[in-house]
Amino acid sequence: MSAIPYSEDVLDRSVPVLQLVDVAKQLGLVITRVHQLLRDRQLLAIKRDGVLAVPAAFFDDDGRILTGIPGLIAVLHDGGFRDDEILNWMFREDDTLAGGSPAAAMHTHARREVMRRAQALGF
Numbered sequence: 145m146s147a148i149p150y151s152e153d154v155l156d157r158s159v160p161v162l163q164l165v166d167v168a169k170q171l172g173l174v175i176t177r178v179h180q181l182l183r184d185r186q187l188l189a190i191k192r193d194g195v196l197a198v199p200a201a202f203f204d205d206d207g208r209i210l211t212g213i214p215g216l217i218a219v220l221h222d223g224g225f226r227d228d229e230i231l232n233w234m235f236r237e238d239d240t241l242a243g244g245s246p247a248a249a250m251h252t253h254a255r256r257e258v259m260r261r262a263q264a265l266g267f
Contacts, residue, residue, distance in 0.1 A: 148183065149189070150188075151189070159200075160201075161200060171208070202247075212259065216258065225265075
């Protein structure tokens with residue numbers, strides 16, 4: 145079995161994260177399935193204070209993986225972005241998007257615009 149991929153914490157400390165055990169509970173999965181979601185790049189993890197965690201913005205109000213997050217990660221990864229670069233891009237301030245960042249905009253009607261911008265970055 146391969147290692148669990150993660151980035152060092154490139155996010156602002158104000159960005160809320162969920163430890164992997166909490167992600168597993170929230171999704172109703174065993175922890176090894178969460179590890180597989182990370183290996184499959186359906187989610188991205190950071191190491192904050194020595195603990196692996198996933199940005200809370202990757203989940204909807206019902207605790208499920210937000211529609212579009214796995215696809216957005218795939219588009220950016222396929223475009224040559226490393227995990228830390230994907231996280232930086234998703235959480236950087238952008239006043240032209242609803243919510244003020246690509247990650248926040250994924251929770252709004254601007255989801256398609258975020259995907260369009262991500263696709264344009266790969267070319």
